[in-house]
Each structure stands twice: as structure tokens, then as C-alpha cells.
Amino acid sequence: YPSPRPTSPGGLSPYDKDAPIHTVDEFINGFMDELNFGRGVSLARSSRNDQYIALSKAVRQNLQARWMKTLARQYEEQAKSVAYLSAEYLLGRQLDNALLATGMTDVVEEGLDALGLSLDRLRAQETEPGLGNGGLGRLAACFVDSLATMSVPCIGYGIRYEYGIFRQEFEDGWQVEHSDRWLALGNPWEFPHPEHAVTVHFGGSTETYTDDRGRERTRWLPAWDVQGVPYNYMVPGYRNGRVNTLRLWSARATRAFDLRIFNAGDYVEAVRAQTFAENISKVLYPEDSTPQGKELRLQQQYFFVACSLRDQLENVLPKYFDLANLPDRVIFQLNDTHPVIAIPELMRLLVDEKGMEWDDAWAITQKCFAYTCHTLLPEALEVWSVELLGKLLPRHLEIIYKINEIFLDEVRAAYPGDEIKLRRMSIITDHPERSVRMAYLATIAGSKVNGVAALHSELLRDKVLPDFSAYWPDKFTNVTNGITPRRFIRLSNPGLSDLITQTLGDEGWVTDLERLRELEPHADDPAFREKFRQVKAANKQTLAQVLSTRDNITLPTDVMYDVMVKRLHEYKRQTLKLLHIVTLYEQILSGKVAVEDVMPRAFLFGAKAAPGYRIAKEIIALINAVGKTVNNDPQVQGRLTVAFPANYNVTLAERLIPAADLSEQISLAGKEASGTGNMKFALNGALTIGTDDGANVEIRQLVGDDNFFLFGMLEPEVEATIAEGYSPVSVYENNPQLKATIDLIASGHFSDGDRNRFEPVISNLLGEDRFLALADYAAYLEAQQRVEAAYADPDDWSRKAILNVARSGFFSSDRSMVDYIDRIWHTPAITQ
Ligand code: 7GP
Numbered sequence: 001y002p003s004p005r006p007t008s009p010g011g012l013s014p015y016d017k018d019a020p021i022h023t024v025d026e027f028i029n030g031f032m033d034e035l036n037f038g039r040g041v042s043l044a045r046s047s048r049n050d051q052y053i054a055l056s057k058a059v060r061q062n063l064q065a066r067w068m069k070t071l072a073r074q075y076e077e078q079a080k081s082v083a084y085l086s087a088e089y090l091l092g093r094q095l096d097n098a099l100l101a102t103g104m105t106d107v108v109e110e111g112l113d114a115l116g117l118s119l120d121r122l123r124a125q126e127t128e129p130g131l132g133n134g135g136l137g138r139l140a141a142c143f144v145d146s147l148a149t150m151s152v153p154c155i156g157y158g159i160r161y162e163y164g165i166f167r168q169e170f171e172d173g174w175q176v177e178h179s180d181r182w183l184a185l186g187n188p189w190e191f192p193h194p195e196h197a198v199t200v201h202f203g204g205s206t207e208t209y210t211d212d213r214g215r216e217r218t219r220w221l222p223a224w225d226v227q228g229v230p231y232n233y234m235v236p237g238y239r240n241g242r243v244n245t246l247r248l249w250s251a252r253a254t255r256a257f258d259l260r261i262f263n264a265g266d267y268v269e270a271v272r273a274q275t276f277a278e279n280i281s282k283v284l285y286p287e288d289s290t291p292q293g294k295e296l297r298l299q300q301q302y303f304f305v306a307c308s309l310r311d312q313l314e315n316v317l318p319k320y321f322d323l324a325n326l327p328d329r330v331i332f333q334l335n336d337t338h339p340v341i342a343i344p345e346l347m348r349l350l351v352d353e354k355g356m357e358w359d360d361a362w363a364i365t366q367k368c369f370a371y372t373c374h375t376l377l378p379e380a381l382e383v384w385s386v387e388l389l390g391k392l393l394p395r396h397l398e399i400i401y402k403i404n405e406i407f408l409d410e411v412r413a414a415y416p417g418d419e420i421k422l423r424r425m426s427i428i429t430d431h432p433e434r435s436v437r438m439a440y441l442a443t444i445a446g447s448k449v450n451g452v453a454a455l456h457s458e459l460l461r462d463k464v465l466p467d468f469s470a471y472w473p474d475k476f477t478n479v480t481n482g483i484t485p486r487r488f489i490r491l492s493n494p495g496l497s498d499l500i501t502q503t504l505g506d507e508g509w510v511t512d513l514e515r516l517r518e519l520e521p522h523a524d525d526p527a528f529r530e531k532f533r534q535v536k537a538a539n540k541q542t543l544a545q546v547l548s549t550r551d552n553i554t555l556p557t558d559v560m561y562d563v564m565v566k567r568l569h570e571y572k573r574q575t576l577k578l579l580h581i582v583t584l585y586e587q588i589l590s591g592k593v594a595v596e597d598v599m600p601r602a603f604l605f606g607a608k609a610a611p612g613y614r615i616a617k618e619i620i621a622l623i624n625a626v627g628k629t630v631n632n633d634p635q636v637q638g639r640l641t642v643a644f645p646a647n648y649n650v651t652l653a654e655r656l657i658p659a660a661d662l663s664e665q666i667s668l669a670g671k672e673a674s675g676t677g678n679m680k681f682a683l684n685g686a687l688t689i690g691t692d693d694g695a696n697v698e699i700r701q702l703v704g705d706d707n708f709f710l711f712g713m714l715e716p717e718v719e720a721t722i723a724e725g726y727s728p729v730s731v732y733e734n735n736p737q738l739k740a741t742i743d744l745i746a747s748g749h750f751s752d753g754d755r756n757r758f759e760p761v762i763s764n765l766l767g768e769d770r771f772l773a774l775a776d777y778a779a780y781l782e783a784q785q786r787v788e789a790a791y792a793d794p795d796d797w798s799r800k801a802i803l804n805v806a807r808s809g810f811f812s813s814d815r816s817m818v819d820y821i822d823r824i825w826h827t828p829a830i831t832q
Contacts (some may be wrong), residue, residue, distance in 0.1 A: 018065040018066065018069070019061070019062040019063075019065055019066070019102070020061050020062065020065070021058065021061060021062050021104065021107070022107070023107065024107055024110045024111045024114065027058065027104070027107050027108055027111035028111045028114065028115065030058040030061060031054055031055060031058045031111065031112075031115070032054075033058075034053070034054035034055075034057040034058050035050060035051065035054035038053070038054060038057055039053060039054055043115065048121065048122065048125050049125060049185050049186070051117060051122055051125075052095075052122045052125035052126060052188075053186055053188045055095070055108070055112070055122050056094070056095055056098070056126075056188035056189065057188050058108075059095065059098045059099060059102065059104060059108065060098060060188065060189065060234065062102045062104060063098060063101070063102060063234050063236050063243050064234070064243075066236075066241050066242065066243050067234050067243035067245075069241075070242050070243050070244065071245070073830060074153045074830060075318075077830055077831075078318075078329070079153050079827070079828070079830050080153070080328060080329055080330065080331070080825075080826070080827045080828070081152075081153035081154055081155060081316075081329070081330055081331075081827060082147060082152065082153065082154040082155075082330075082331055082333060082820075082825055082827055083154075083155050083157060083308065083312060083330050083331065083332045083333070084140060084143065084144065084154060084155070084156045084157065084333050084335065085157050085158075085304075085305060085308060085332055085333065085334055085335060085339035085342060086136075086137070086140040086156065086157070086158050086335035086338070086339065087158060087159060087285075087300065087301065087304065087335070087336075087338035087339065088131060088132030088133060088136055088137030088140060088158065088284070088335075088338075089129075089131050089132055089137055089140050089141050089144075089156065089158050089246065089248075090130060090131060090132030090133070090134070090137035090138040090140070090141055090165075090650060091128065091129045091131065091132075091141045091650070092128050092129075092138075092141065092487060092649075092650030092651060092654070093123070093126045093128045093650070093651055094126065094129070094189045095122075095123055095126050096123060096491050097145075097236070097486065097487060097491065098189075098234075098236060100238070100486060100490065100491055101236035101237065101238055101239060101486075102236065102239075103239055105119075127180075127181075127182045127184075127185070128182070128649055128650055128651050129164060129182055129187075129189075130164035130165040130180055130182065130284075130649055130650075131158065131159070131160075131161050131164045131165075131248075131284060132164075132165065132284070133165055133284070133285060133567065134566065134567045135374070135566075135567075135673075135674070135675070135676055135677075136335060136336055136374045138650065138676060139335075139374075139452075139481055139676060139813075140156065140158075140335055141484075142482065142483050142484040142487075142676075142813040142816075143813055143816065143817065144156045144235045144244060144246060145235065145238075145484040145486060145487070145813065146482070146484055146812075146813040146814045146816070146817045147235075147244060147817055148235045148236060148237035148238075148240075148242055148243065148244040149237040149238045149240060149242075149484075149486070149511060149814065150237070150814060150817055150818075150829055151237065151240060151242050151829040151830050151831075152817065152821065152827055152828075152829050152830070153244070153827065153830055154235075154244050155244065155245050155246070155247060155316070156235065156244075156245070156246040156247070157247055157248075157249075157304060157305075157307075157308035157311075158246070158247075158248050158249070158304060159248060159249055159250075159281050159284075159300060159303070159304045160190075160231045160248035160249060160250040160281055161281055161282070161283055161284045162183060162250075162278075162281060162282050162283065163179045163180050163181065163182070163282060163283040163284065164180040164182050164284050165180060165284055165608070165649075166178060166179065166180055166608070166611065167179070167180050167647050168608050168646045168647040168648075169646050169647070170620075170624060170644075170646050173620075173621045173624030173625050173628070174617065174620070174621045174624075175608070175609055175617050175620050175621075177611050179283075189233055189234070190231045190232065190233055190248075191231065191232040191233075192229060192230075192231050192232075192250075193229070193230050193231070193232065194229050196229075196230050196315065197227040197228060197229045197230075197252070198227065198228045198230075198249075198306075198307045198310045198311065199225050199226075199227055199228075199254065200225060200226055200227070200228055200302070200303050200306040200307060201220070201222030201224070201225045201306075202222060202223065202224050202225065202226075202299065202302070202392055202393070203222055203223035203224055203391065203392060203394075204220065204221045204222040204223035204224075204394065205220075205221050205394055206218055206219065206220050206221065206394050206395045206398060207219060207221060211355070217352065217355075218352060218395070218398065219352055219395075220348070220352065220394065220395035225254050226251050226252065226253060226254060226277040226280060226303065227251070227252050227253070227254055227277070228249040228250070228251060228303060228304070228306075228307035229249065229250045229251075229252055230247050230248070230249060230250075230307070230311065231247070231248045231249070231250055232245055232246070232247055233245070233246040233247075233248065234246075238486050238510060238511060242830075247308070247311065249281065249303065249304050249307045249308070250281045251277050251278055251279075251280035251281040251303060252274070252277055252278060253273045253274040253276070253277035253278065254273075254277070255273060257270060257271060257273075257274060258270045258273070279296065280296070280299050280300055280303050281300070281303070285297065294388065295388060295392065298341075298384060298388060298389070298392055298393075299392065301338050301339060301340075301341050302341050302345070302392070302393060302396075304339070305339045305341055305342035305345055306345055308342070309332075309342060309345055309346055309349060310349075312330055313349060316330075317329060323350065323354060323356070323364065324360070324364065326364050326367075326368055327364060327367035327368050330368060331368060331369075331370060331447075331824070331825045331826075331827065332346075332368055332369050332370075333369075333370055333372065333820075333824075333825070334369060334370065334371045334372065334442055334446065335372055335374075336372060336373065336374045336375070336382075337371075337373075337381070337382040337438035337439050337442060338382070340371070340382075340438040340439075340441055340442045341393070341396060341438075342369070343365060343369060343403075343441060343442065343445045344393075344395075344396040344399040344400050344403070344441075345396065346361075346364075346365050346368065346369075347361055347362065347365055347399050347403070348395055348396065348399055350364060350365070351399075352395070358402070362403075362406075365445060366445055366446070366447060367447055368447075369442070369445055369446045369447065370446050370447050370448040370449070370450070370824045370825070371439075371442035371443060371446040371448070371449050371450075372449075372450050372451075372452065372479075373439065373449065373450070373451055373452075373456075373460055373464070373673070374452055374673050374674075375673055376456065376459055376460070376463075376464065376670060376671055376672075376673055377571065377671065381437070381438075381439050381464075382438040382439065383429065383435040383436060383437050383438065384435055384436045384438065385433055385434065385435045385436075386428065386433075386434040386435055386436060387433075387434070389436055397436075400427060400428075400436055400441060401428070403427065403441070403444065403445065404426060404427040404428055407425075407427070407444050408422055408425070408426060411425055411471070414471065421467060424467055425440070425467045425468065425471075426440075427440045427441050427444065439464075439465070440465075440468075443465055443468050443475070444468075446475070447475070447824070448475055448476075448477055448823065448824045449465070449468075449475055449476050449477070450476070450477045450478055450479050450823070450824065451478055451479075451673065451674075452478075452479065452480065452481045452673050452674040452694075452695075453478070453480050453481060453673060453674035453675075453694045453695040453697070453698060454478055454480060454695075454697060454698055455670075455692075455693065455694060455697050455715070456478075456673040456674055456694060457476065457477065457478030458478075459670060459715070460476070461476045477823045477824065479816055479819040479820050479823065479824070480674065480695060480698055480810075480811075480816065480819070481674040481675075481676050481679070481695060481811075481813075481816060482676075482679065482810075482811050482812050482813030482814070482815055482816035482817075483676050483679045483680050483683070483811060483812070483813055484812070484813045484814075485509075485510055485511075485513050485683070485812050485814075486510060487654070488654070488657070488680045488683060488684070489658075489683055489684060490510050491654065492653075492654035492655070492657065492658055492684075493535075493539065493657075493658035493684050495534075495535035495538050495539060495658075496532075496535050496539075496658065496684065496685065496805070497510075499531055499532065499535055500516070500519065500805075503518075503519060503522060503528070504518050504519070509809075511814065512814075513808070513809035513810075513811075513812035513814065513815070514809035514810070514812075514815075515809065516805060516806050516807070516808065516809045517806055517807070517809060518806075519802060519805060519806035520802075520803065520806045520807075522802065523798075523799045523802040523803050523806065524799065526795065528802070529795055529798040529799065529802065532685065532798050532801065532802055533794065533798055536658075536659070536661070536685065536801075537557070539658040539659040540555075540557045540561060540659045541557050542655065542658075542659070543555070543561075543655050543656060543658075543659035544556075544557050546652075546655050547643065547645055550645065550652075551643075551645040551646065553643050553645060555602055555641060555643055556600070556602060556638065556641060558600075559600040559601055559602050559641070560599065560600070560601045560602070560661045560662060560791055561601075561602050561604060561659055561660050561661045561662070562601050562602065562603050562604065562660075562661065562662040562664065563604045563606075563656055563657070563659075563660040563662065563663060563664060563681070563686070564577050564603075564604070564605055564606075564607075564664035564666075565604070565605065565606035565607065565648055565653060565656055565657075565677060566606075566607060566675075566677055567607060567608060567609075567610075568607040568608060568609040568613070568616040568617075568619060568620060569616065570615065570616070570619075570770060570771050571667055571668055571671040571672070571770075571771045572666070572667045572671075572672065573666050573667060573668060573771055573773050573776075574605065574607060574619055574623065575619055575761070575765065575773050576666050576773045576776065576777065576780055577603070577605075577664055577666065578619070578622065578623055578626060579738070579741055579742075579773065579777055579780075580780060580781065580784055581603055581626060581630065581640065581642060582626060582741045582744060582745060583737060583738075583741045583781065584598060584640060585626075585629075585630050585633075585636065585640060585744075586737075586740050586741050586744050587737075588635055588636060589635065589744075590740065595635065595636065595637050595639060598636075598639045598640065599639075599788045599791065599792075600638075600639045600640075601639075601640060601641070602641040602642075602643060603640070603641065603642045603643070604643045604644075604645075604656060604660075605623055605642075605643070605644040606644070606645060606648025606652060606653070606656060607620065607644075607648060608647075608648060614760070615760060615761065615764055618758065618760050618761050619761060620644075621758075622745070622750070622758050622761050623642070623644055624644055625750040625751055625757075625758070626642060626745075626750050627642030627643070627644055628750075629749065629750045630642050653677075653680070657677075657680050657681055657684050657686070658684045660681055660684070660686040661686055661687065661791070661797075661801075662686060662687055662688075662689060662787060663677070663678060663681030663682065663686040663687065663688045663689070663690070664689060664690075665677070665678040665681075665688050665689070665690035665691070665693070665694075665696050666689065666690060666691055666712070666776075666780065667691060667693050667694065667771075668691065668693070668712075668713075668718060668771040668772050668773075668776070669691050669692050669693045669712060669713055669714055669715040669717075669718050670693065670715035670718055670719070671693065671771065672693045672694035672696075673694055674694045674695040675693075675694045675695050675696065676695075678690065678694070678695055678696055678699055679695060679699065679808065679811035682699055682703060682804045682805070682807075682808045682811070683804075683805060683808040683811060684805070685801040685802065685804055685805045686801065686804070687707065687708065687709065687787075687790075687797070687800055687801060687804060688700075688703075688708050688709065688804075689709040689711065689780075689783055689784065689787055690708065690709070690710065690711075691710075691711065691712040691713075691776070692710065692712065692714050692715070693715075695811075698810070699808075699811070702807045702808070702810055703803060703804045703807045703808070704803065704807070706800065707800040707803050707804055707807075709783045709784075709786055709787050709790075710783070711776070711779040711780050711782065711783035712776040712779050712780065713772065713775065713776060713779075718772060721772065721775060722772075726769070726772065726775065728765060728766055728767070728768070728769035728772075728774045728775070729766045729767070731774040731775055731777070732766055732774060735777065735778060737781075738774065738777050738778070742762060742765065742766070745758055745761075745762060746758070746759075746762050
């Protein structure tokens with residue numbers, strides 16, 4: 001099969017001859033129809049939300065014709081497709097992406113203008129679908145974008161959470177979570193199909209029986225069920241006339257409402273079943289620190305994969321399809337372990353429902369799944385207690401036991417007498433309680449296991465799953481993550497995109513990002529560097545404007561923007577960044593450095609903490625407290641600014657990243673699987689200060705050591721330091737500046753003299769410092785001095801920044817897709 005490359009005919013605008021809207025007049029007609037007959041309002045009486053929805057529906061018309069064609073074509077070709085199973089899709093706003101994909105932006109802008117409306121204002125009306133927590137969810141969104149752009153058949157399966165990731169606010173500097181009512185004003189981007197609802201069963205027991213051929217079989221006698229209603233979303237390719245599907249499942253009760261009970265007056269009881277069922281897709285990742293929360297999460301996982309497998313087998317495949325050929329038609333990619341319960345579910349469908357023999361079913365199942373791991377933290381490797389699994393999915397537990405039994409027989413034969421290895425490789429562990437290791441199940445069943453950056457894949461092979469990689473060396477592979485250039489430069493950074501297009505002569509780089517290499521010679525051209533700097537300066541102005549209205553934050557625009565945006569996690573080390581800021585401030589206060597000698601900088605943070613992650617919330621409060629003090633201290637003379645806009649999300653990322661000069665990627669080596677923010681910053685011309693971790697390693701190799709500020713321990717040094725018995729307090733005692741910095745926090749300087757306020761953070765750092773922030777502190781400060789020296793020479797800094805852009809083409813998610821296709825999926829592109 002030929003490796004698909006992104007396809008884009010180019011030139012045509014709008015991109016589809018079947019599309020109803022080509023001209024400004026056609027747009028105005030389409031928009032007014034949607035407004036008058038879709039919303040039932042006149043232009044004069046319409047609200048901004050009416051206008052946004054009418055606009056979105058007019059734009060989506062241009063995608064719909066192609067969508068139907070795509071599906072018909074795919075059905076005709078009987079092409080193999082990717083079924084991406086992911087509990088999260090962090091999509092970001094849809095309108096802009098649809099406008100870009102269809103090439104309608106100019107027509108729409110002109111049409112709205114003629115009606116006295118503003119595209120910018122209507123854009124701002126959209127609440128982004130935040131159906132993901134962070135990197136893993138955003139990666140899924142980038143991947144489906146790339147597959148559509150490359151004309152590879154793909155269906156993304158997930159959950160239509162009624163409430164996405166919480167909306168973060170700060171009260172007195174502390175994170176407060178609010179529910180994300182993203183559907184409250186209606187959602188013009190989804191197509192519900194209640195008539196195609198699927199039933200999903202839970203609970204009960206199993207029994208054996210003899211079938212009509214005299215074979216001993218097992219069947220599941222479930223106790224209760226819910227329905228999954230599919231909601232389809234369009235995933236448009238970039239100007240190639242292809243639209244793939246994202247199918248998100250919403251739970252509803254099989255028998256929602258008991259009229260008899262209602263009439264008897266018990267209104268709560270009458271809707272109990274409905275409430276219970278709908279809870280399954282109510283909210284993204286409910287708290288799992290309580291037993292109830294855990295159970296709900298397992299229900300979610302099984303709910304969406306059961307719906308998706310049923311959908312594939314019964315709706316997507318032709319009638320009378322021979323399931324022995326399933327691996328030629330679909331590959332289920334498991335986005336981390338959340339969908340891994342799909343493995344026993346497929347076995348159950350094939351063996352119990354289709355009557356297949358175990359070995360035949362297992363051969364099919366092994367070819368139909370592949371597993372991507374996104375972490376290195378042992379506590380993030382999912383396990384489900386046998387008790388809970390047995391209660392919720394008794395038949396699946398039996399199947400898992402049988403898979404394990406057969407597998408352990410194989411291991412026993414391969415390593416006779418090695419009981420310890422046997423115990424190490426068992427899917428079932430007994431500690432701390434009897435549970436199922438989902439990553440092991442995925443590894444045993446999957447055709448391939450991949451990590452998400454070169455270093456991560458190596459550590460996964462050698463440290464996390466060493467027994468398995470020794471047993472199946474060929475099963476393990478790497479696919480370095482990527483980001484979609486459509487959203488993360490073409491849409492988010494129009495200034496830089498225009499400059500690139502002018503310089504390269506055409507827009508082909510948007511689907512062939514390696515072409516950015518052609519910028520390299522321009523890095524030495526002073527005129528080009530000047531234009532590049534103007535773009536960056538304009539992006540800072542835009543960001544400052546956004547933060548002023550969005551957050552009431554005042555940002556200087558003529559200083560270095562030093563940005564750290566990502567989930568709040570101890571391993572990512574936001575505290576290290578914070579210690580740097582407090583150090584600079586302490587040096588001013590103590591007179592060690594004259595304030596005139598301090599390089600002006602704005603430090604920007606964006607981060608949400610998991611609601612139950614105590615210390616992460618303390619760190620947020622400390623950053624806000626330091627910001628408040630530093631920003632208002634006249635001794636600083638405005639040279640240091642700390643800005644922490646609340647509710648960091650995809651929409652805000654699209655503004656922050658293009659404005660950044662310095663990208664903070666400072667996790668402890670060996671902990672960040674890949675990172676994808678790091679790629680977005682480099683692509684937008686920020687320089688990285690970073691550790692030798694995740695995809696930083698590959699970024700540095702590509703952009704060159706001179707254009708990257710490396711610091712900190714390497715992964716083997718980290719291990720050695722911990723093995724020797726790391727003592728953070730002795731690092732503190734032996735580094736006078738570090739001591740002064742921490743003491744300033746402990747003194748209550750940032751908490752109105754209250755010494756207890758940040759005691760948990762201080763004692764965590766001095767007592768444990770699990771992620772060695774103090775051990776890397778001196779190296780980090782030294783690297784920051786190199787940053788300052790480099791920034792002092794604007795021309796050279798621009799050169800480095802341009803080279804970062806020019807050498808980031810590898811990080812396109814289009815390239816990631818080529819790698820998945822070559823190494824794992826073997827799915828050819830479809831012809832138009
Ligand atoms: C993240 C990793 O932390 C990040 O390094 C990586 O770039 C990203 O996935 C995409 O591969 N992991 C998650 O977001 C996550 O939820 C669950 O992992 C184990």
C-alpha cells in the first residue's frame with residue numbers, strides 16, 4: 001500500500017462544487033434562511049446566539065454534501081478504517097476550523113459585513129467543547145484532523161459529556177471549579193441519531209449451557225441496561241473535500257419514566273432510572289477518589305466501547321460480513337487504557353454472541369487492536385479491582401481470567417520454573433488488592449504497543465514493560481506525537497502564516513509542514529527577521545488585548561513573554577518556574593541585583609489542577625500570591641510581571657502560544673511522556689528552555705543545540721540521585737540563594753505575614769521533593785541566564801526563533817499519522 005500523504009487540490013474556492021454556498025450572495029441567502037427558518041427570528045430581532053447558530057449551520061452546509069459523499073465512497077471501496085477509541089477529545093472551537101477547511105472565511109466575512117454583523121464577535125460566541133483533560137485529549141483531536149486531511153478513513157469514537165472539563169475561576173487566588181455548561185445555548189455542530197441508539201448491559205451473572213451443536217458455552221445474564229445515542233460530528237479535511245466522522249455517545253435510560261410511580265406522587269422515584277442512566281455521560285472524568293466515582297468511570301469506559309464495537313459490527317460493516325475478515329476492515333486504536341475493556345468485549349461478541357471458537361476469536365481480536373501508552377508515572381497506570389469489575393461486568397472478568405490463563409501457560413512454557421516472572425507478567429495482581437492491570441491486558445492483546453516520543457517508547461520498553469518487550473520485541477514501537485498545523489499555526493497565527501506563505505510562494509506548507517525548511521536561508525536575512533519580529537510584536541498586542549478584556553490583566557507588550565501552560569502536576573514542575581520568579585524578586589529586595597539590571601519579563605501561566613489534587617491547588621494559590629505581591633511592589637518598577645489567566649483551554653492556547661518568546665518545558669527527565677505544547681511553541685517561533693525529556697529531546701535534535709536552552713539532570717542521573725537517597729533539605733542548605741528564596745516564601749511575605757499559608761508547599765519541597773525541583777534549581781537558573789544573554793541580542797534571538805519554525809515540520813500530526821499507518825494501522829488513503 002502506498003503511504004498516504006496529505007492531499008489538497010488547492011486553488012479552488014470554496015472547495016466543493018457540490019457545496020451550496022460559493023458567493024457572498026449565496027452565503028447571505030443561506031445565513032438568512034437558517035436565521036429565519038432555522039431559528040425562527042428576523043435579523044432585527046435575533047440575538048448574538050441566534051446569529052452564531054445560523055452562521056454555523058450555513059457553514060456546515062458546505063461540509064455536509066461532502067460528508068455524505070465521503071461515507072458513500074468509503075462504503076463502496078470497503079476500505080480499511082481506523083476506529084480511534086478515546087475517552088477524550090479536546091476539540092477547541094469548531095466554527096473557525098470549519099471556515100478554514102471550507103475556504104469560506106472571506107465570503108463569510110464580506111457577507112456578514114453587508115448585514116452589519118462582525119465575524120469576530122460571532123466567533124467569540126462559541127463555547128469550546130472541552131471534552132478532554134489535556135494532552136491526551138488534544139492529541140486525539142489533532143489526529144482526527146490529520147486523518148481527514150490525508151483522506152484516510154477514520155471514525156473517532158468517544159463520549160458526549162454533558163459537562164466537559166470544569167471551568168476554572170480563582171477566588172482569593174485559589175482554584176474554584178464550576179461546571180462547564182457547554183451545551184446550554186445549543187450546539188450547531190452535532191447530529192443526534194436517537195433512532196440508532198444501542199443498548200449496553202451491566203451487572204448480573206453468567207451461566208453455562210449447551211448449545212444446539214452440543215458445545216458447552218457461556219452467556220451473560222445482565223441485570224440492567226442503558227442506551228447509547230450516537231451524536232455525529234463532522235471532521236473536515238483541510239480543503240480536500242473529505243469529511244470524516246466523530247461519533248460521541250450519550251447515555252439515556254431504556255425506560256426513562258415510570259408513569260405509574262409518577263401518578264402515585266413519588267416524582268423523584270419516577271425519574272430515578274433516567275437520572276441513573278444519564279449520569280454515565282454526565283461529566284468528563286468524575287472524581288475517582290471515592291468508590292462511587294470509580295464505578296461511574298468504569299461504567300463510562302465500558303459504555304462507550306460497547307456502543308462503538310456494536311456500531312462497527314452492526315452498522316458500519318455490510319450485512320452478512322464474514323467476521324474472520326474483520327482485521328482487514330478495521331483497526332481499533334486504544335488511546336491509553338481507558339478503552340481497553342473493548343478487548344474482552346470483542347471476545348464476548350465473537351464467542352458468546354457469534355458462536356465463534358475461542359482461538360479463532362482471539363486471533364481476530366489480536367489483530368484488531370493496538371495500544372498507545374501516554375504516561376510513565378506508575379500511579380497513572382490504570383487498574384480495576386476484581387471486585388468492581390466482577391460486579392459490573394462479570395462476563396468480561398471471566399474472559400480476562402481466561403486470556404490471562406492461556407497467556408501464563410505460554411510464559412510458563414517459555415521460562416520454565418520462573419514463578420517470579422509469571423507473577424510479574426500476570427494481568428491480575430494481588431497488591432494492594434486483587435485487580436486487573438489494564439496496560440498488561442492491552443499489551444497482551446494488542447498487535448502493537450507504542451509510546452509517544454522516542455525517549456518515552458524506550459523507557460516504556462525497558463522500564464515499564466520490560467518482561468513483555470523481551471517476550472515480544474517486535475510488538476513495541478514508537479510514534480512521536482504531533483500537532484495539527486491547521487489549528488496551531490494557520491488558524492492561531494495568521495500573521496506568521498501570511499509571512500510564511502509570502503516567503504515560500506504558496507500555501508502548500510499547511511499540509512506539507514516539512515516545507516518550512518525553505519525558511520532556513522531567510523533566518524540570516526535582516527529584513528525577514530524584522531518582519532518576523534513585527535509578527536511576534538503584533539501577537540503580543542493581541543494577547544494583551546485579550547487578557548485585558550477576558551481577565552482584567554494588564555500586560556506590558558514590549559517585554560519577553562515567558563510562558564508555561566499545561567496541566568498543573570508536580571512532575572511538570574511549575575514550582576521550579578515559580579522559584580525562578582521568587583529568586584529574581586528576592587535579588588531585587590535584598591539589593592543583590594540593581595533593579596535597572598533586571599531584564600523585563602512577563603511570566604505567564606495557564607494550568608488547571610485536578611479537583612482532588614491538594615498540593616497542585618496549593619501551588620496555584622502560591623503562584624497567584626507571588627504574582628499579586630510582585631506585580632504590586634513598587635521596588636520592582638514593573639520589570640517583572642506575573643500573569644495567570646484562569647481557565648486555560650484550547651481557545652486561550654491559540655492566543656498565548658503565538659505571542660510567546662520562551663517556552664517552558666521543564667519536567668523532571670523521564671516523567672513527561674512527550675508533551676505537545678512544546679511542539680506548538682517551537683512551531684510558532686518560541687525558544688524552549690527545557691530538560692532532556694519527552695519530545696524535548698527530538699525538538700532539540702532538530703532545531704539544534706544553539707537554538708534550545710537545555711538544562712537539568714538526564715534520566716539516568718535522576719535514577720541515580722534517587723537511588724543514592726536524595727535529600728532536598730541539604731540542597732536547600734547548601735545553596736544560599738535557594739535558601740533565601742524559599743525562606744522568603746516561608747516568611748509569609750506573599751501571604752500577609754501568614755507563615756502557615758504556604759507551609760504545605762514548603763514542607764513538600766524540603767521534605768520530599770518527589771520530582772527533584774531543588775536538585776535542578778541551580779542548573780535552571782544558569783540556563784535562564786543564558787536565555788537573558790541571548791535575548792539581549794534581538795537579531796540573533798530572531799534568527800534562533802526562525803530556525804525553530806523552519807525545523808519544526810517533523811512535528812506535524814500528519815507525519816505522526818504516516819508513522820501510525822506504516823508501523824501499526826496499514827490503512828491506505830482513499831481516492832477522491
Ligand atoms: C499526556 C502526557 O502526559 C503528555 O506527555 C503527552 O504529550 C500527551 O499525553 C499526549 O500523548 N497524558 C495524558 O494527557 C493522560 O491523561 C493518561 O495520560 C495516562
